[in-house]
Amino acid sequence: MNIIEVMRLPLAVDLSGFIQLLQRLQVPHRVSEEGESQVLWAPDTLAEQVQQLYQRYPDGNADLQLADPADGPDAGERAPAQPSLAAQAKACKVTALTLLLCLVVAGLTGLGENFTTLRWFTFLDFRVQGDYLYFRPLAEGLAQGQWWRLVSPMLLHFGVLHLAMNSLWFWELGKRIELRQGAGALLGLTLLFSVVSNLAQHFTSGPGLFGGLSGVLYGLLGHIWLYQWLAPNRFFALPKGVLVMMLIWLVVCLTGVVGTLGLGQIANAAHVGGLLIGCLTGLLGGALARRKLSA
Known part of the structure; x- marks a missing residue:
């Protein structure tokens, strides 16, 4: 697993709510500043899910819970899977x-x-x-x-x-x-x-x-x-x-x-x-x- 650039946004965009959402979901990530932009980095295995999550909840105002297999085959689409301890260590x-x-x-x-x-x-x-x-x-x-x-x-x-x-x-x-x-x-x-x-x-x-x-x-x-x-x-x-x-x-x-x-x-x-x-x-x-x- 590699850490890659997931999104690049202007500094004026407030990412604090979305960052809080990622933290609640325990998604490994970091934000860096490059010139007039802020860059969100995340594991390549979760990049697509993070992008989709931002499109749906840019302000992080979602009361999400991690998917439970008992909820059905589509439950996993509601939020990224919780990273394992090994995934966190790699990040x-x-x-x-x-x-x-x-x-x-x-x-x-x-x-x-x-x-x-x-x-x-x-x-x-x-x-x-x-x-x-x-x-x-x-x-x-x-x-x-x-x-x-x-x-x-x-x-x-x-x-x-x-x-x-x-x-x-x-x-x-x-x-x-x-x-x-x-x-x-x-x-x-x-x-x-x-x-x-x-x-x-x-x-x-x-x-x-x-x-x-x-x-x-x-x-x-x-x-x-x-x-x-x-x-x-x-x-x-x-x-x-x-x-x-x-x-x-x-x-x-x-x-x-x-x-x-x-x-x-x-x-x-x-x-x-x-x-x-x-x-x-x-x-x-x-x-x-x-x-x-x-x-």
């Missing part, structure tokens, strides 16, 4: 590939238990001597060309719950950005948020073991939050309570209560660093998008 390649890499690294490192392979992905290389870990300075590692360490900790996870929760949130947030802004935007933002959150954690806490997608997740959250605030788009809208819940969790972690309860150490600086850089990119991206719409 969101960067999101799916990132999660696949996390799963592979979890297997290689034994979820942080195998120090021999763990050291390949940590922010600082280290050696084990007795009961202690001795870390190599950051400047020394970078001088030897180990630049991948600036981003590789995001692939590390320490426990099944850690991996599962981060994967679920990255799937939800990453899909939104990839379908709305494109694969390149998600890849660039993911790498940027990873670098900033890892540097924040390192320079705040000093040499140590840390990892996970959570710093990136807070970056994606901040980006979507402020981008949506400046240039509202229904596809970017987060479920009610998600933003508040994640911000409350951030504050709870900052209090240190999680570590006190023996639930593990939290990379708070990575969370805060990711959120701040995500808010910055959201402000810049949202301001540019708003300027284009008002031009």
Whole structure:
């Protein structure tokens, strides 16, 4: 399945209602701006159905439900079939590939238990001597060309719950950005948020073991939050309570209560660093998008 151009319309055409309809039907798609036009992209297997849907409901004002085979042989013509998980993954390649890499690294490192392979992905290389870990300075590692360490900790996870929760949130947030802004935007933002959150954690806490997608997740959250605030788009809208819940969790972690309860150490600086850089990119991206719409 390939993502192709389905429709090209003037910027003056309001697609927000139709985009909401596609979102309700869980049809993978994204919209890009090219000059004075806006382009709707969708999987080639659904292109014809999306075009027909737009001809019937350009404002998205249809109370549609997915077809049920029990409704008869013509029921499938009322709306596009709901994409499978595999189809969504193909439409969101960067999101799916990132999660696949996390799963592979979890297997290689034994979820942080195998120090021999763990050291390949940590922010600082280290050696084990007795009961202690001795870390190599950051400047020394970078001088030897180990630049991948600036981003590789995001692939590390320490426990099944850690991996599962981060994967679920990255799937939800990453899909939104990839379908709305494109694969390149998600890849660039993911790498940027990873670098900033890892540097924040390192320079705040000093040499140590840390990892996970959570710093990136807070970056994606901040980006979507402020981008949506400046240039509202229904596809970017987060479920009610998600933003508040994640911000409350951030504050709870900052209090240190999680570590006190023996639930593990939290990379708070990575969370805060990711959120701040995500808010910055959201402000810049949202301001540019708003300027284009008002031009």
